[in-house]
Amino acid sequence: MTRRWSPQEIAAPVGQYSHLASAPPGAELLFISGQIGALPDGRMAGPDAEAQSRQIYENLGALLAVAGSGPRHLLRLFTMVAGAEHLTGVRAGRADTFARWFPDGDWPAHSLIVVSALASPEILVEVEAVAVVPGG
Numbered sequence: 281m282t283r284r285w286s287p288q289e290i291a292a293p294v295g296q297y298s299h300l301a302s303a304p305p306g307a308e309l310l311f312i313s314g315q316i317g318a319l320p321d322g323r324m325a326g327p328d329a330e331a332q333s334r335q336i337y338e339n340l341g342a343l344l345a346v347a348g349s350g351p352r353h354l355l356r357l358f359t360m361v362a363g364a365e366h367l368t369g370v371r372a373g374r375a376d377t378f379a380r381w382f383p384d385g386d387w388p389a390h391s392l393i394v395v396s397a398l399a400s401p402e403i404l405v406e407v408e409a410v411a412v413v414p415g416g
Contacts, residue, residue: 333373
C-alpha cells in the first residue's frame with residue numbers, strides 16, 4: 281500500500297501535498313515523463329494555464345490507467361510553471377481533479393517550481409509523476 285504522510289516534527293505543508301510518500305517493499309515504480317496540456321490529437325487544450333493544467337491531469341489519469349495504476353498510487357508530482365503569473369491558473373486547473381482524486385486530503389508529495397520557459401512558448405505548465413503499479 282502506498283503511504284503518504286506529513287510528520288508533526290516539521291511545519292505542516294503550505295499546499296495540497298504530503299511531505300513524505302513511500303512505496304511498499306518490492307513495488308514496481310512507474311515514472312511518468314513531463315506531461316503538457318496537449319489533447320490526444322496533439323493540439324494544446326487552451327492558451328491558458330488553467331485549461332492546460334486540466335488536460336495535464338486528464339493525461340496523467342490516462343497514463344496511470346494504461347499502466348494498471350491510478351491516482352491513489354501516486355507518490356510524487358513535480359510541476360513546472362512558465363512564469364509566476366500562471367500560478368493561479370495552475371491551481372484552478374488542478375482543483376477539480378485533486379478534489380476527485382484525493383477527497384480525503386491524502387495528497388502525494390509535490391514540488392512546484394516557476395521557470396522562465398518550457399519547451400515551447402505555448403506550453404505554460406508541465407507535470408512529471410512517480411507512482412506505484414499495484415501488484416508489481
